[in-house]
Amino acid sequence: MTVPMISMRAVGKSFGAHQVLRGVDLDVLGSEVVCLIGPSGSGKSTLLRCVNFLESYDEGEVRIEGELIGYDIDKVGARRLMAQKRLREMRREIGMVFQHFNLWPHMTALENVSEPLVRVRGLKKAEASERAAAMLKRVGLAEKAHTHPQRLSGGQQQRVAIARALAMQPRVMLFDEPTSALDPELVGEVLEVMRALAADGMTMLIVTHEMGFAAHVANRIAFIDEGRIIDEGPPRHVFHQSKEPRVRQFLQTYHDRNAF
Amino acid sequence: MNWDILIRYAPALVGGFGVTIFCWLMGSAVGLAIGFAVALAAAVPSRALKAVLRVYVEVLRGTPFLMQLFILYSGGPAIGLRLSATTAGIVGLGLYSSAYYSEIFRAGFAAVPRGQIEAAMSVGMAPIDILARVRLPIALVAAAPPIINTLIVMSKETVVLSIITVPELMYQMQTMAAETFTAFDAIFAMAVFYWCLVEVVSRLGRRVEERATAFLASR
Amino acid sequence: MRLSVIFHSFGYLTQAAGVTIALSLAGIALGFVFGTLACVARFSGKPWLERLGGAYVSVFRGVPLLVLLLFVYYFLATVGLDVPALVAAIGGLSLSSGAYQAEILRGALNAVPRGQAEAATALGYTAFDCWRRILLPQALRISIPPLINEFILLIKASSLVSVVGIAEITRVSMNIASMTYRPLEAYLAGGLFYLAINLSLAGLGGLAERCAAGGAR
Numbered sequence: 001m002t003v004p005m006i007s008m009r010a011v012g013k014s015f016g017a018h019q020v021l022r023g024v025d026l027d028v029l030g031s032e033v034v035c036l037i038g039p040s041g042s043g044k045s046t047l048l049r050c051v052n053f054l055e056s057y058d059e060g061e062v063r064i065e066g067e068l069i070g071y072d073i074d075k076v077g078a079r080r081l082m083a084q085k086r087l088r089e090m091r092r093e094i095g096m097v098f099q100h101f102n103l104w105p106h107m108t109a110l111e112n113v114s115e116p117l118v119r120v121r122g123l124k125k126a127e128a129s130e131r132a133a134a135m136l137k138r139v140g141l142a143e144k145a146h147t148h149p150q151r152l153s154g155g156q157q158q159r160v161a162i163a164r165a166l167a168m169q170p171r172v173m174l175f176d177e178p179t180s181a182l183d184p185e186l187v188g189e190v191l192e193v194m195r196a197l198a199a200d201g202m203t204m205l206i207v208t209h210e211m212g213f214a215a216h217v218a219n220r221i222a223f224i225d226e227g228r229i230i231d232e233g234p235p236r237h238v239f240h241q242s243k244e245p246r247v248r249q250f251l252q253t254y255h256d257r258n259a260f
Numbered sequence: 261m262n263w264d265i266l267i268r269y270a271p272a273l274v275g276g277f278g279v280t281i282f283c284w285l286m287g288s289a290v291g292l293a294i295g296f297a298v299a300l301a302a303a304v305p306s307r308a309l310k311a312v313l314r315v316y317v318e319v320l321r322g323t324p325f326l327m328q329l330f331i332l333y334s335g336g337p338a339i340g341l342r343l344s345a346t347t348a349g350i351v352g353l354g355l356y357s358s359a360y361y362s363e364i365f366r367a368g369f370a371a372v373p374r375g376q377i378e379a380a381m382s383v384g385m386a387p388i389d390i391l392a393r394v395r396l397p398i399a400l401v402a403a404a405p406p407i408i409n410t411l412i413v414m415s416k417e418t419v420v421l422s423i424i425t426v427p428e429l430m431y432q433m434q435t436m437a438a439e440t441f442t443a444f445d446a447i448f449a450m451a452v453f454y455w456c457l458v459e460v461v462s463r464l465g466r467r468v469e470e471r472a473t474a475f476l477a478s479r
Numbered sequence: 480m481r482l483s484v485i486f487h488s489f490g491y492l493t494q495a496a497g498v499t500i501a502l503s504l505a506g507i508a509l510g511f512v513f514g515t516l517a518c519v520a521r522f523s524g525k526p527w528l529e530r531l532g533g534a535y536v537s538v539f540r541g542v543p544l545l546v547l548l549l550f551v552y553y554f555l556a557t558v559g560l561d562v563p564a565l566v567a568a569i570g571g572l573s574l575s576s577g578a579y580q581a582e583i584l585r586g587a588l589n590a591v592p593r594g595q596a597e598a599a600t601a602l603g604y605t606a607f608d609c610w611r612r613i614l615l616p617q618a619l620r621i622s623i624p625p626l627i628n629e630f631i632l633l634i635k636a637s638s639l640v641s642v643v644g645i646a647e648i649t650r651v652s653m654n655i656a657s658m659t660y661r662p663l664e665a666y667l668a669g670g671l672f673y674l675a676i677n678l679s680l681a682g683l684g685g686l687a688e689r690c691a692a693g694g695a696r
Contacts (some may be wrong), residue, residue: 052601092603102598116602117567119612135487168602195620321511322631322677324638326649331670333657334661416543423545423642430546444557447550451542459543 003066004029005172005203006051012059013046013227020046021057022161022227028172031201035214037238038224039250044207047224048176051205052094053087065091065171078207092120095165099181101157103149103164109136110145113164121168135163139193155186159193166197175206211254215239223247263315269436281419283346283428286417287353288411294354295361296322303365312361316406320359327422334423349421349428353414360410369395371476402476405469412461416454427451484664485671488655495651496672502640503633506572507618507626510633518584523676532581539578545639551641568640568658576633583625627684631677638673648672674685 001085006028013021020043028034032200036044044260049055049061053070062069069090071079092171092254103112113132117123136142149157151221158178165173175194198204198217208214214221214235217252221238223246231237266273302313320328322428332341333348373394379389422431430450437446511534520532521611539547539600550575552567555682599609655663 054601057500088603088605091601096598096601098594098598098601100592101590102594104595104598104613104617106620115612116599116604119608120603163600164598179630208622318678318681319670319674322681323673324635324649326638326641327652327666327670327673329662330649330652330656330666335666338663340663419543419545420639434549443549443553447546447553451550451615454543454546455538455541459537462541 002030003063004063005032006205007227008047008050008060009061009063010060010234011047011050011057013043013055014076020227021050024060024224024227024229026222026229026232028205030203032207032219033198033204033217034220034222035218036058036207036224037209037211037214038182039248042224044224045176046201048205048207051174053082054089054095055098056081058110061240062225064094065253072245092168095168096173096182097158097161097165097173097178099177099180101154101161103157105149108146108148109141109152109160109163112149113167116164117167127164132163135167136194138166139163140189145210154182155189158182162190162193162197162254164222172205175208177207177209179210180243181229184188184243211239211251223250225250227246265436265440265442268369269281272377272432273429274426274437276429277407278414279346279426280428281428281441282348283353283421284418286350287299288414290350290354291361291414292407293358294358296365297362298358298362299365299369301439302362303369317362320356325352325417326423328356330422330423345421345424345426348424349418349426353417353421356417359416361407363404364406364410367406368399371402372398375461379403393407398476401472404472405465406466408468410463411440412458416458418453481661481664482682484659484661485654485668488651488665488668491651491655492648492668492672495648495669498645498674499516499634499647500676502568502645505559505569505578506633506637507630508575509569509573510576510580511626512665513573514580514584517581517671518588519576520584521581536578536581539575540554540582542575544571544575544636545549547575547644548554548639549558549670564643567643568637568645571634572633576629579629579632580626583622583629584618586623586625587688588614590621591617612613618641624684624688627687629683631680634673634676634680658689 004027006026006040007260009026011021012019024043024045024047026034036047038044043146050057051060051064051069056070067090068082070082070087072082072201072220103109104115107115110132113135114128116130118125118129121128131144132178133142136145139162141156141159141163144152144156144160152160162178178194179190182190187210191210194204194213195204195217205217207213216235218235219232221235223230223238223242223244225246227250231242231247238247239251242251283287298313298316300475302310329348329352332352333343333345336348361411376394376398377390382393385393418428419430421428422434425431433450436441480608517532517535520528521536523529523532542550546572548567552563553671555567555570557565595613595617596609599613604613637647638649641653644650648669652665655668656665659665
């Protein structure tokens with residue numbers, strides 16, 4: 001039994017008085033694709049951001065390949081914040097793709113991808129550029145290497161963002177509603193890249209509203225509502241066989257239920 | 261700080277403060293009035309008028325306040341304009357600030373959402389009523405924060421009036437400093453005094469800004 | 480009005496204009512250093528540094544420049560420095576400008592979308608690299624139009640250093656006025672020089688603003 005890539009146990013988080021996550025348990029095994037779905041405000045994005053500690057969780061544990069992230073247990077067994085250096089090292093192995101791409105506008109597509117390789121992985125500029133070019137080719141944007149993000153469509157920008165995360169050769173990729181900010185006709189090209197990634201065996205944890213994609217690509221779906229995972233399982237189970245009323249109510253609003 | 265000296269000069273200092281406030285209020289009133297008139301006049305569809313007003317604003321904003329005061333006070337007599345220092349100070353502050361206020365009012369009117377004006381037109385309101393009941397109130401709310409900021413800036417500009425011998429606070433302080441050889445202490449006191457004043461008024465100003473932004477956002 | 484006075488003073492005023500511009504350049508350059516330090520302090524996350532930065536901005540925006548100039552002048556005189564006038568002038572201008580530049584930079588940093596720093600953090604960037612490679616380059620680009628405006632304000636503010644006797648435009652105009660007994664012409668001439676400098680700068684500023692708007696959409 002191998003150690004899960006991501007392991008979450010009893011994860012809890014509050015923003016002031018408002019409790020956003022309550023006792024979340026979730027595992028993502030190597031090469032698995034897990035999709036997090038649920039209504040807005042359910043805590044899906046917050047949970048995702050706890051995995052690379054962009055959000056700090058208050059209770060429970062998040063482990064990446066068995067190692068606790070964000071916190072250390074000191075000699076007396078108390079918990080304190082992890083050293084920044086180790087946190088950065090762990091973050092290198094986790095790739096993240098954001099809803100609003102977050103590309104850096106003062107750099108070209110190629111520079112966006114090569115910059116972290118130089119700055120964080122310590123590669124020489126030439127090697128970084130080479131790897132970046134190869135990565136852009138992989139997402140189908142080789143000819144846009146010297147274009148600035150402002151001149152790219154949303155779908156192209158998101159693909160560059162995926163290339164940027166991928167170039168770091170992470171062990172796991174996190175996607176925070178990667179297609180929610182895109183025009184409908186641009187969604188397909190991004191999903192295609194993600195599908196190819198999954199086929200290559202990347203471990204992926206995806207927050208999404210794209211039910212069709214989730215149905216066909218995910219190994220498992222987890223449904224979150226009000227900070228709790230109320231159902232989990234293969235797509236077939238969650239989409240068609242769920243006994244939870246909240247899940248059925250939520251899926252009712254997806255007209256293309258019959259499509260998957 | 262020598263308290264005896266302070267007590268001895270207290271009347272002069274208080275008087276000076278009174279002059280400062282007087283010049284500031286009068287100058288700002290003049291500036292707001294002229295600035296408002298200029299903003300309204302700029303809406304008149306006359307190329308020549310717009311050009312004249314443009315020059316007016318650019319000259320007053322493009323030259324130092326001190327220079328303008330010198331021209332009024334020292335240069336005035338050459339063209340028959342003999343103003344007292346205080347009058348020159350008020351006129352100077354009024355003209356200088358009017359250039360800023362005119363731009364603020366212009367921006368305030370531009371900030372009125374087109375939709376609100378169209379709504380008024382579509383119910384058949386007369387242009388003068390639209391101006392008075394729809395455009396003016398909204399423009400004034402939009403203009404309020406920058407007006408308050410400019411009022412604060414102008415209050416600090418009043419110290420420049422001391423250079424043309426207007427007997428405001430700075431002038432009285434310098435007189436006291438010269439007569440009693442307490443230059444350093446006096447200037448230090450001035451600095452603290454102005455800092456406190458500006459800080460207090462700025463905080464009030466920020467509150468006004470919050471209310472104004474909330475008001476405009478709700479529309 | 481004797482126009483000949485205006486023409487004869489051109490030479491002196493041109494030289495004085497050089498002094499005005501030099502003073503303002505020194506003021507804005509040094510002010511940039513102060514402003515950046517204050518801004519970084521306010522973003523540092525350490526409470527005492529944040530309060531120090533905030534105090535600097537509050538004090539030097541609250542105290543009028545004239546008061547500040549005289550304060551530095553008299554303060555340096557008590558300490559016994561050799562060139563008090565020039566040091567007082569540049570010191571006063573730069574301390575004052577620095578406070579305003581700190582605000583400009585703060586506004587610019589706030590204008591950079593948060594997500595960009597987040598992407599850097601998620602990739603494992605150190606805070607230093609994030610600032611150096613992502614935040615500051617963009618903030619500086621955004622700051623250019625307001626900084627040009629600040630330079631214009633500094634050119635005007637420099638007229639106050641005439642009180643410590645430096646031979647910039649205002650002081651020279653005052654000298655010409657007292658020498659020729661024609662104050663109106665003298666001050667109008669000085670005003671013209673300020674106007675020329677500031678209108679050119681405003682033109683430059685407009686250009687910079689259009690470039691900035693076109694480049695970073």
